[in-house]
Amino acid sequence: MENTDNPKILVFSTEKISDPAIDMAGLLKKHYPATVYTVNVPCSSAIKSKWILHAFDKGFDGVFIAADGTDCSFSDTCSDKTSKIVANTHELMKEKNIDPAKLKMAAICSVCAEAFVKHMKSFHKFLSESKGN
Template sequence: MAGGKVNNSPKILVFSTEKISDPAIDMAGLLKLHYPPTVYTIPVPCSSAIKPRWIMHALEQGFDGVFIAADGTDCPYGESCTTKTGEIVRETMEQLKEKGMDPARLKMAAICSVCSEPFVKHVKSFAEYLGKEKEVNAVE
């Protein structure tokens, strides 16, 4: 993996949603709930709109992990969102396995518009997991 600096926090790309999870991430900042600054966000209208190729692109270009902050059942575009986002995750994980990459580098959780604390908890534990993996890989 690029860099090789063990004490570097892993880079995580978050796909947030404009109406639901992005406001929660904004509020995490407002509440000064800290998380690693190597977490970057790209907002999309709905988590069912994320193309697997974008996730693959991020992971192949050097992001250590991708986190989908999904709309869950709060999606303003309808009930099918949860299933559809799940399907995107499933398909991408297949692709990761085929390429011999760790499918756990992709993570998804439903983040409601006030779920700031759960968001921070999720990205922190995800960063911790990715950090350990990074360390193992660096040693190998």
């Protein structure tokens, strides 16, 4: 059952903005790799680096943060804060010898189903290529 070549991606989505977009992708039957797993958080600037590292540690090949961007209903500082988290985590990943490119972030608005699918496809492709090497 376990398909080791098929990279697994963990997506952090946000309840009110990016998760509805991911739902919409399903609703519109826009397909993306089935090894994409989504975990919900209230806001993308609430993600701890610890969780991301944990995911890599346990075997995820890539982590994607579907950020609120400027749509965030909590604060307009969300984008900056999320970027900071990503930057910090990149540092920590380098320390652990994980390719920082395996952590990606992009703003996904509440109707950006198509954008999400595109991101997933290209990220998945990137990860399978790097896995092959």
